[in-house]
Amino acid sequence: MAEVIVFLIFAAIALVGAFGLVTAANTVYSALGLMATMFSLAVLYLVADAPFVAVVQIIIYAGAVMTLFLFVIMMIGVDKPDAYGARTPSQIPRTIGAAAGFFSVVALAGRTVWITGSAGFGRPDLYGSAEAIADEVFGTWTIVFLSTVMLLTIAALGTVALAYYRLEPVAEEVS
Numbered sequence: 001m002a003e004v005i006v007f008l009i010f011a012a013i014a015l016v017g018a019f020g021l022v023t024a025a026n027t028v029y030s031a032l033g034l035m036a037t038m039f040s041l042a043v044l045y046l047v048a049d050a051p052f053v054a055v056v057q058i059i060i061y062a063g064a065v066m067t068l069f070l071f072v073i074m075m076i077g078v079d080k081p082d083a084y085g086a087r088t089p090s091q092i093p094r095t096i097g098a099a100a101g102f103f104s105v106v107a108l109a110g111r112t113v114w115i116t117g118s119a120g121f122g123r124p125d126l127y128g129s130a131e132a133i134a135d136e137v138f139g140t141w142t143i144v145f146l147s148t149v150m151l152l153t154i155a156a157l158g159t160v161a162l163a164y165y166r167l168e169p170v171a172e173e174v175s
Contacts, residue, residue, distance in 0.1 A: 014040035027073045038062040075163040
């Protein structure tokens, strides 16, 4: 019964954080909503008896990725006025309609049985352990893992390059 209560509390916190992420006008508040969602997901992983994934969630996503996000937000400058202008009157109803459509598709898809993961994890006594996950990541999924690392590295380098890029005014030619 305690697991159900912990699940309900942190599922609600994850939903409130996700809602705050998409509705906050300030980007720093959006990042804080994302961080609340990430920490709540780590607790949900613990409830699901996946401690390794919970620790990875906190160390990598709530730690390193959020630090990178906040760094990018600060480099962009949150004190500048919004470049996109005010919201249009039809933007909120369209967003609600798109979200309702997305959630209905997820609910319909959730009615079927999904089979995820690899067919065999080797030894069943190691299921969910760091050793079994390492075997999968660095064995079966090596190319995907390294591609993701390269993609994130290139994105970080691009962010730093854009932060140092200065657009200088072009002098007009006098004829």
